[in-house]
Amino acid sequence: GESVGLHLPTLSVQEGDNSIINCAYSNSASDYFIWYKQESGKGPQFIIDIRSNMDKRQGQRVTVLLNKTVKHLSLQIAATQPGDSAVYFCAENFSGNTPLVFGKGTRLSVIA
Amino acid sequence: EPEVTQTPSHQVTQMGQEVILRCVPISNHLYFYWYRQILGQKVEFLVSFYNNEISEKSEIFDDQFSVERPDGSNFTLKIRSTKLEDSAMYFCASSEARGWSNQPQHFGDGTRLSIL
Numbered sequence: 001g002e003s004v005g006l007h008l009p010t011l012s013v014q015e016g017d018n019s020i021i022n023c024a025y026s027n028s029a030s031d032y033f034i035w036y037k038q039e040s041g042k043g044p045q046f047i048i049d050i051r052s053n054m055d056k057r058q059g060q061r062v063t064v065l066l067n068k069t070v071k072h073l074s075l076q077i078a079a080t081q082p083g084d085s086a087v088y089f090c091a092e093n094f095s096g097n098t099p100l101v102f103g104k105g106t107r108l109s110v111i112a
Numbered sequence: 113e114p115e116v117t118q119t120p121s122h123q124v125t126q127m128g129q130e131v132i133l134r135c136v137p138i139s140n141h142l143y144f145y146w147y148r149q150i151l152g153q154k155v156e157f158l159v160s161f162y163n164n165e166i167s168e169k170s171e172i173f174d175d176q177f178s179v180e181r182p183d184g185s186n187f188t189l190k191i192r193s194t195k196l197e198d199s200a201m202y203f204c205a206s207s208e209a210r211g212w213s214n215q216p217q218h219f220g221d222g223t224r225l226s227i228l
Binding site for chain 2 (some may be wrong): 008032041042043046049089097098102103104
């Protein structure tokens with residue numbers, strides 16, 4: 001039978017290269033966005049967030065870019081390491097502690 | 113670093129049986145959530161809980177589901193009569209309350225629920 005939902009977009013990068021993971025979000029009213037990393041058998045782990053009044057935010061080795069005009073979010077990982085291999089999800093919500101809406105996820109595979 | 117903890121890590125239950133999934137949110141957090149993730153699919157919201165009552169719930173959260181905060185530390189999800197399609201990873205999350213300021217939700221490692 002058809003394995004609906006088991007295929008994730010995959011990004012393969014060489015260790016040490018930069019990675020860019022993209023996400024198109026759905027709700028123009030969303031004003032808060034989070035990137036999560038999910039390793040096999042674990043829960044989503046918070047990486048970085050950004051509010052809609054910003055277009056860029058940097059963390060340790062990670063940068064999130066927000067383009068509200070086209071409803072696009074990206075996560076840049078500098079000097080990608082084997083430990084960065086995981087599925088990455090973007091999530092959005094608005095106005096306080098409301099439910100998160102998750103994107104489909106991208107599998108990042110780091111080649112040593 | 114404080115974390116959300118969930119028990120059990122894996123629960124196997126016969127269809128039609130009741131199951132209770134347990135969570136201990138981060139201690140100074142006041143918002144609690146349950147999400148689920150069917151194998152290979154994206155994470156879906158079930159319910160949020162604040163000030164001892166449900167804040168929001170999704171269409172998935174029907175009458176078979178209930179949540180409770182029985183004491184000052186635990187937050188539970190009960191499924192009264194499990195169905196095969198309830199098989200999934202169930203994640204608990206919590207976040208701080210700072211007025212209307214968005215706060216990140218922090219997730220536990222989940223309970224894998226397998227219905228036979």
